[in-house]
Amino acid sequence: MSQIGITGATGAIGSRVARALAAEGHEPRLVVRDASRVETGLHGLPIAVVPGGYADEPELRGALHGVDVLLLVSGAESADRMDHHAAAVRAARDAGVRRVVYTSFFAAAPDCVFTLGRDHHATEQLIRDAGLAWTFLRDNLYLDFFPLLAGEDRVLRGPAGDGRLAAVAREDVAAVAAAALLDEAHAGASYDLTGPEALTLAEAAATMTDVLGVPFGFVDETLEEAYASRAHHGAPDWQLQAWVSTYTAIAAGELDGVTGDVERVLGRAPLSLRDVLEAGR
Known part of the structure; x- marks a missing residue:
């Protein structure tokens, strides 16, 4: 059988994928910064520790x-995530x-x-x-x-x-990832992973109010208000732009459109959303 590797195996997606594969009797190699x-429940799986993460290309190459x-x-x-992605792609290629x-x-x-999202597109191109x-x-x-x-x-x-926005549950993303790792039929495929409905943030707030039993609301800020309300975090410009553009992308319709890929x-x-909220209560 092919050896499967999972980076970010202590994170929300990677750990879910590892659990799903282990439950089916597979032994993926977990590539992590910190084994602790x-x-x-995953300690019986092979673990490769790369403290420097993607930035440490030689260590990552060995781990892979x-x-x-x-x-x-x-x-x-x-700010340098693309450099880290480029190093990770090179390490994967050179490791075979x-x-x-x-x-x-x-x-x-x-x-x-x-x-x-532009970084993600660029990373896809690096892989190709x-x-x-x-x-x-x-x-x-x-x-x-x-x-x-x-x-x-x-x-x-x-x-x-x-x-x-047609937001998707992390549980579903992890399940699709596990399936894609196990089956070569998914090679060359791009999946747009969404939930079953496209919600406005006002509708999402109403659902959270209903399920969680406490009132949630939505305020549609202007661009100026959005930057001003986040200024106290002291985040760099690239981070502020990322935060605000999450919402402007929703306004532009870029995150709309339910697919059947899941x-x-x-x-x-x-x-x-109701499923996820009820499961987390």
């Missing part, structure tokens, strides 16, 4: 030696990895409104240019994040207007 963060199919989870948001399953982003394009076989999982925003988007007053704020891969309907 690996879930107890012998891996045939790799889940490449996109790196943490940073044959196919990469990459967690990209819905509507990724060189000129998409969401600024970080490296001569690696690939499967791209173009995830919409995560349904799991909706409560976290609200402030302490439980109000979501941003210049999203009446735009809709159901096509998994044979079941994707989870809804």
